[in-house]
Amino acid sequence: MTKKERAVYAVNGLEKIYPEAKCSLVYTHPYELMIAGRLSAQCTDARVNIVTKELFAKYPTLKSFADAEIDDVAEIVKPCGLYKTKAKSIVEMAHKLYYEMNGVIPKTIEELTTLSGIGRKTANLIMGDVHHLPAIVTDTHCIRICGRLKLTDSTDPKTVEKDLLKIIPAEKGSDFCHRIVIFGREYCTARSPKCESCPLREYLNSDGRSFTCRIKK
Numbered sequence: 001m002t003k004k005e006r007a008v009y010a011v012n013g014l015e016k017i018y019p020e021a022k023c024s025l026v027y028t029h030p031y032e033l034m035i036a037g038r039l040s041a042q043c044t045d046a047r048v049n050i051v052t053k054e055l056f057a058k059y060p061t062l063k064s065f066a067d068a069e070i071d072d073v074a075e076i077v078k079p080c081g082l083y084k085t086k087a088k089s090i091v092e093m094a095h096k097l098y099y100e101m102n103g104v105i106p107k108t109i110e111e112l113t114t115l116s117g118i119g120r121k122t123a124n125l126i127m128g129d130v131h132h133l134p135a136i137v138t139d140t141h142c143i144r145i146c147g148r149l150k151l152t153d154s155t156d157p158k159t160v161e162k163d164l165l166k167i168i169p170a171e172k173g174s175d176f177c178h179r180i181v182i183f184g185r186e187y188c189t190a191r192s193p194k195c196e197s198c199p200l201r202e203y204l205n206s207d208g209r210s211f212t213c214r215i216k217k
Contacts, residue, residue, distance in 0.1 A: 003151055007167040010149050013203030014179040021175035023129050024182075025049065030105045030130045031062050031097060034115070035090050037122030043080040051080055062103055065094035089117025107131050120158060128174025136164045137177040141184030148188065148213040 015021075024045040025036040032052070039048045055076050059065045065073075074087035093116045097103060105126060106112045112123035121137055128135030136142070138157040142164075146152050152163040168176055187194045193215055195201070 021178040066098040092116035134170040
């Protein structure tokens with residue numbers, strides 16, 4: 001079975017298990033997703049959502065972030081870790097987006113990554129969720145699980161992104177990554193994955209297919 005064939009089975013299986021694909025970060029405006037994405041570095045989405053509830057209430061517009069005092073933002077985002085660096089990049093990002101880009105969210109990875117604190121992972125999140133363009137968000141869940149499913153042989157985020165873009169249908173890449181996150185939290189965890197109760201196994205090994213993963217029990 002080729003990697004592309006394996007990808008189709010994985011995509012279809014996850015669609016059936018998780019019909020609704022939704023980003024776990026809570027936001028209203030596209031720039032808020034950029035900020036939440038920045039805060040999620042080395043921090044759980046659950047904690048980010050708690051912090052951004054207060055953060056977005058205090059700074060309700062892009063301009064308010066662009067004009068914010070870094071120390072004030074840092075105090076709120078402190079629970080997310082690396083708070084001084086994150087606060088600085090959030091204000092710098094908002095300032096450039098508002099004053100230099102007229103508040104328009106860039107539509108390319110190259111432009112998005114010119115904004116302070118925005119790496120390829122968050123840039124791809126914006127490309128998929130905001131612009132609905134082909135995107136692969138290579139977070140830890142994606143890298144781990146796609147490696148186990150033999151969809152990639154790499155653990156380098158950029159390489160994994162390139163590998164998956166070749167085999168995941170373009171229109172399904174973003175939702176596939178959201179589903180991978182949920183699946184990774186519920187079943188295919190980093191330690192002690194719940195292989196015995198894995199719901200994806202039913203779809204990967206039906207109809208006489210042989211679709212084994214790299215997990216060694």
